[in-house]
Amino acid sequence: MDTQCETPSVKELERILYGGKRSGNHVDEVWPNLLLGDMSIANDRFSLWKLGISHVLNAAHGKAHCLGSHEFYGSSVEYYGVPADDSPSFNLSLYFEPCADYIHQVLNSPGVKELERILYGGKRSGNHVDEVWPNLLLGDMSIANDRFSLWKLGISHVLNAAHGKAHCLGSHEFYGSSVEYYGVPAEDSPSFNLSLYFQPCADYIHQVLNSPGARLLVHCAVGVSRSASLVLAYLMIHHQLPLLEAIDTVKQRRWIFPNRGFLRQLRALDISLHRTRSQTTI
DSSP: OOGGGSOOOHHHHHHHHHSSOOOOOSEEEEETTEEEEOHHHHTOHHHHHHHTOOEEEETBTTOTTOOOSHHHHGGGSEEEEOBOOSSTTSOGGGGHHHHHHHHHHHHTSOOHHHHHHHHHSSOOOOOSEEEEETTEEEEOHHHHTOHHHHHHHTOOEEEETBTTSTTOOOSHHHHGGGSEEEEOBOOSOTTSOGGGGHHHHHHHHHHHHTSTTOOEEEEOSSSSSHHHHHHHHHHHHHSOOOHHHHHHHHHTTSOOOOOHHHHHHHHHHHHHHHHHHHHHHO
C-alpha cells in the first residue's frame, strides 16, 4: 500500500497542527472568498461589511458570547448556525456533509460584485414600462400613476413595491374597482429586509398570472430595484430559475439594478432554493 495515501493518526495530526507560525489575527482568508475567524470578528458587523461578507457559518451557534443569529445580522448577511460543542465527545461529523455542501454552494454562487457587473452591462431601457414575462409588466411610478395608460395596456392588477412613498399615488382608492391593488411598503435601501416579501409577493404574482385575462403591473419609483427584485424572486420561486437566469430573462426586456442589499437577499434566496431542491431530490 502507498503510505502517502494512508490517513495519519490523531497524534500525528496533532503534531502537524502544533507546528508552524500561529496567527494572531481575528480572521484570515484560507481559501478564495472563504474566511476563517473567531467570535470577535463575527460579532463585529461593521468589519464584516468592510470585508464584503455575505454569508456567515457559525459553528458555535447559541453558545456564550457568540451573538450570531438571523436577527443579529439582519437582511445583509445570510446566517447558518451549527450548535456544536468544542468537546471531544461531540459528534461534529453529523455536520460535515451539510456544511461542506453549504460552503461549496456559497462559494460557487456569483458574489454581489459579480452580480452588479452583470447588471450594469447591456442596453438601458428608457421606457416607463416593459413586459418582462407574459402578462407581467415592470415599470415606474410614472406609468403607475397614469390610469388611462394602464387601461390601454389592459392592466387588471397592480403590485406597488413603494406603497406609501413619495410620489407613488397607488392605493385601493386611487385605482377604484377597475384594478386590484397590492401594496408593499418597501424602502430602496440596502438595509431594508425585502426578503420578507419575496414569498407572499411571488405567490400573489403567480396567482394573478394564472387568472384568465389578468395582466399585472409591478412597479416602484423607477422600476429597477424594489419592483425588479420582487419579479426576480417570483421567477426563482415559481419557475425554478436560478438567480442568474432570472436576471438574464428580465434584462432581455428591461434594464434593472437592485441595490446591493437586495442582491444579497436574492443571492441568499437562490442558495436556499437550491439547497431545498437538492434535498427533495435525494
